[in-house]
Amino acid sequence: MFLNNETDYAIRIVSCLAEQSGRLDAASIAQHTGVTQRFTLKILHRLVLGGIVRSFKGNKGGYVLARPAKEITLLEVVEEIYGPLTLNRCLDNGECGCTHPNGFCDFKDVFSDVTTYIRCKLSHVTFEHRSAKEIKD
Numbered sequence: 001m002f003l004n005n006e007t008d009y010a011i012r013i014v015s016c017l018a019e020q021s022g023r024l025d026a027a028s029i030a031q032h033t034g035v036t037q038r039f040t041l042k043i044l045h046r047l048v049l050g051g052i053v054r055s056f057k058g059n060k061g062g063y064v065l066a067r068p069a070k071e072i073t074l075l076e077v078v079e080e081i082y083g084p085l086t087l088n089r090c091l092d093n094g095e096c097g098c099t100h101p102n103g104f105c106d107f108k109d110v111f112s113d114v115t116t117y118i119r120c121k122l123s124h125v126t127f128e129h130r131s132a133k134e135i136k137d
Contacts, residue, residue, distance in 0.1 A: 023062030
């Protein structure tokens with residue numbers, strides 16, 4: 001299972017903004033993250049709509065985090081771009097729910113437990129800068 005490129009780029013963009021003390025324009029963000037400016041603008045738009053990033057127009061415009069980095073979780077950014085994070089479609093309560101004749105299979109509980117574990121781990125990691133060792137703990 002891989003997160004899509006757009007989600008990876010959104011994580012890079014939020015991390016870049018978390019490292020800055022002021023506003024950054026889209027060109028600077030693109031340069032710092034290695035994401036094309038066109039794609040950076042697309043992702044920034046979605047992050048603004050999701051309340052993760054704030055935008056400013058005009059000469060002194062640019063982008064900043066909408067909240068302190070310690071209040072923005074990795075899960076929040078992933079789900080803003082990727083959508084709800086679930087390991088298997090059978091966990092979706094919508095149209096893609098379980099198609100097993102009994103309404104569930106022997107593996108649904110395992111998929112649910114793993115999804116819960118991943119979501120929990122991601123919800124405890126914020127964009128406040130930490131060392132790699134601290135993130136593992």
